Amino acid sequence: MIFTELRTSQRQTQTLSPRLQHAVRLLQMSSLDFSAMVHDMLGRNPFLETAEGADGTEETELPLAPPPAAEPTPTELAEAPPPVEAAEADLADDREIWNAEGGSGGSRPEDGEFGALDLTPVPQSLHDHLRSQINVLNLPERDHVLACIVAESVDEDGYLRTPLEELAPLSGLEPAADMDEMQIALKRVQSLDPAGVGARTVAESLWLQLPGIDCEHTRGLAECIVRDHIELLATRDMPALAERLGVTPAEAESVCLRLRRLDPRPGWRFSSSQAAYIVPDVLTTKVGGQWRVQLNPAVIPRVRMNQVYAELFQRHRRQGDGEMASHLQEARWTLRNIDQRFATIMDVAAAIVRRQRHFLEFGAMAMKPLGLKEIADEVGIHESTVSRVTNNKYLATPSGVYELKYFFSRAIVSSNGSACSGTAIRGLIKDIIDAENPSTPLSDADITRLLARQGLVVARRTVTKYRQMLKIDAVERRRQHA
Numbered sequence: 279m280i281f282t283e284l285r286t287s288q289r290q291t292q293t294l295s296p297r298l299q300h301a302v303r304l305l306q307m308s309s310l311d312f313s314a315m316v317h318d319m320l321g322r323n324p325f326l327e328t329a330e331g332a333d334g335t336e337e338t339e340l341p342l343a344p345p346p347a348a349e350p351t352p353t354e355l356a357e358a359p360p361p362v363e364a365a366e367a368d369l370a371d372d373r374e375i376w377n378a379e380g381g382s383g384g385s386r387p388e389d390g391e392f393g394a395l396d397l398t399p400v401p402q403s404l405h406d407h408l409r410s411q412i413n414v415l416n417l418p419e420r421d422h423v424l425a426c427i428v429a430e431s432v433d434e435d436g437y438l439r440t441p442l443e444e445l446a447p448l449s450g451l452e453p454a455a456d457m458d459e460m461q462i463a464l465k466r467v468q469s470l471d472p473a474g475v476g477a478r479t480v481a482e483s484l485w486l487q488l489p490g491i492d493c494e495h496t497r498g499l500a501e502c503i504v505r506d507h508i509e510l511l512a513t514r515d516m517p518a519l520a521e522r523l524g525v526t527p528a529e530a531e532s533v534c535l536r537l538r539r540l541d542p543r544p545g546w547r548f549s550s551s552q553a554a555y556i557v558p559d560v561l562t563t564k565v566g567g568q569w570r571v572q573l574n575p576a577v578i579p580r581v582r583m584n585q586v587y588a589e590l591f592q593r594h595r596r597q598g599d600g601e602m603a604s605h606l607q608e609a610r611w612t613l614r615n616i617d618q619r620f621a622t623i624m625d626v627a628a629a630i631v632r633r634q635r636h637f638l639e640f641g642a643m644a645m646k647p648l649g650l651k652e653i654a655d656e657v658g659i660h661e662s663t664v665s666r667v668t669n670n671k672y673l674a675t676p677s678g679v680y681e682l683k684y685f686f687s688r689a690i691v692s693s694n695g696s697a698c699s700g701t702a703i704r705g706l707i708k709d710i711i712d713a714e715n716p717s718t719p720l721s722d723a724d725i726t727r728l729l730a731r732q733g734l735v736v737a738r739r740t741v742t743k744y745r746q747m748l749k750i751d752a753v754e755r756r757r758q759h760a
Contacts, residue, residue, distance in 0.1 A: 301615045305622065305663070308670035309557050309577045312619075316579040316612075324602075325587050325609035329580040404475075404548035405430055411470045423449055424463035428476065436475040436545030437483070438464070474544035481508045487540045499523055499533045511537065514755045531758065558674035560627040560682075562638065569635050571628045573620055574674070581616070583609055625657045626667045630685050637685070638675055642705030647689035647697050692733040703729070703736060704744045711750055716758040 307315065320326050408429040412422065427449055431440045442460040449455050468476040468486055477483035484504050491497040502523060503511055510519040511534055520530040562571050588609075591602055630653060636644035650661045650668075657664070668682035689697040710728055714720045720728070722745065726738045750756070 301611075301618060302666065304612075304615045304619050306666040306669060309559055309672075313577070313579065316581055316616075319608075319612060320581060323605050323609050323612075325584050325591075325606050326581055326612065327584045329582045402548065404432065404434065404436065404545045407548055408432065408467065408470055408475065412466070415466070417466075420451060420455075421459075421463065421466075423451065424455055424459055425466045428460070428463045428467045429470075432467070432476055432545065434545055434549050435543040436472065436477070438467075438476050438478055472541070472544040472547070474541060477544075480542055481505075483542060483544060484537065484540050487544075490540075491536060496533055496536055499525065499530075500537055503533065503537065516757070556672055556679055558672040558679050559623055560671070561674045562627075562631050563676070564638070569631050569638060571624065571631050573624055578620060579616065581613070583613060622657075622659065622663065623667055623671060625659075626653055626664060627671075627673055627682065629653045629656045630673070630682060634685050637701075638677070641677065643702050643709075645685070645687065645699045645701040645705070647699040648686050649688070650686060690734065690736065692735070698734060700744070703734065703740075704748060706732075706734070707741060707744050708748055708750070711745075711756075714756075716756070719753045719756040721753045 304312065304315075320328060409426060412425050412429060415422075415425075417425065427445055428438065428442075431445055432438055442457060442464065446455045446457070446460050464476060470476075473487045473490060474483040475486075477486055481504055485501070488497055488500055488504065491500060503519065507519055507522055510522070514534070516527045516531050516534070519534070520527040523530055523533075557576055558574050559577050560571055561574050562569055564570070588606060591599070591606060595603070630648070631638070633648055633652070634646060636646065650664045654661045654664045665683075668686070671682045672679050673682055673685075684701070687700040690700060690703060692698055706729065707725060710720065710725055722738050722741045725745075726736060726741050729736050729741070745752075
């Protein structure tokens with residue numbers, strides 16, 4: 279038989295309050311996400327407002343009365359215009375200033391004048407660039423339509439990824455376009471600027487750019503490489519490539535260097551994507567022999583509580599105003615968490631700078647091993663908090679901008695018992711490779727033996743991993759033939 283039994287038990291569990299969850303979420307955000315969040319909250323929370331002077335303009339006090347002017351000299355009185363003419367001249371000057379500052383909507387087209395905005399270049403896409411070239415060609419309407427269809431099908435990199443068989447029905451022409459006409463349209467597009475546009479493969483894009491090589495002998499060898507030995511070009515196997523071409527390895531490498539100057543992405547310069555720049559959260563400078571740390575004013579949001587709205591709401595609060603009460607509570611939490619976020623970032627960054635001051639002065643070779651627990655114990659917070667603070671937060675130093683987690687690495691014990699960080703090992707590997715002979719580069723095993731001679735026992739696979747982290751090619755790809 280089956281019996282059911284009901285039991286009660288008590289146990290304690292640790293949960294995060296909504297306020298603590300909000301603080302953790304703000305702490306682990308990057309500066310860009312944090313700024314976007316604050317901007318969004320300013321738009322939907324009536325109790326938050328932008329602080330005055332947030333635009334970076336200086337606030338100057340205006341004098342209560344104009345300063346006493348010096349008495350004019352007889353010469354100035356003689357040259358001064360009559361009062362009416364002076365007033366009309368001042369009014370004309372005011373009109374010019376008003377028009378220049380945009381009070382009248384800027385320069386008008388009927389005035390025949392152009393402003394700074396009229397001279398700003400309009401970004402042109404790759405499709406617009408190709409279409410403008412097709413429009414100046416003296417083509418029949420049918421050929422013009424087919425060329426435009428091919429040009430519109432080119433992607434941002436300048437490649438035609440769609441087969442011509444699928445593009446032919448899109449024209450809607452009667453009779454339907456055959457493959458010969460589509461091939462002719464493709465050739466017309468491939469003859470346009472930039473060179474290499476409209477290619478189906480990388481090899482075809484390089485082939486279309488070969489006429490730009492001036493030397494006929496180099497161009498002939500380059501055509502042979504692109505047509506028959508493109509895989510050897512990719513693997514940089516110079517001995518095998520030189521044997522196939524019947525030239526010396528040095529000559530084969532010279533031709534390959536010329537091929538690498540060609541653009542494998544001919545349409546990238548017309549791309550609308552913009553580079554994402556890193557804005558450091560903390561700045562460090564050396565003042566009087568000591569490293570000083572300060573927050574970057576550019577990442578600190580200028581936000582404050584609207585005291586007028588808060589006092590009016592508290593004074594006239596009624597039943598059913600739960601939504602406004604939640605907005606007020608959210609505004610208070612946000613302001614407190616903003617202060618806590620930047621205070622924690624400042625404390626962690628200052629502790630890191632104190633531990634890694636030798637790195638700031640001497641470079642990567644002086645980086646010390648550092649763990650999250652050391653910083654957590656010094657600042658008085660949990661290791662998980664240090665992990666959140668150092669992720670996607672950046673420190674600007676005289677030698678560059680580094681992510682805060684870059685300063686953490688495990689210790690590698692040398693033969694004399696001293697500890698060395700992984701960052702220092704990577705810096706030493708980079709120095710060894712930079713000093714090697716290009717004709718006889720060092721393999722990962724050779725680098726491992728050199729490190730062992732300096733008392734650093736590191737596995738070969740660790741050297742390989744560090745070399746790949748430094749984005750350095752393998753030994754055969756670094757070899758240069760004299």
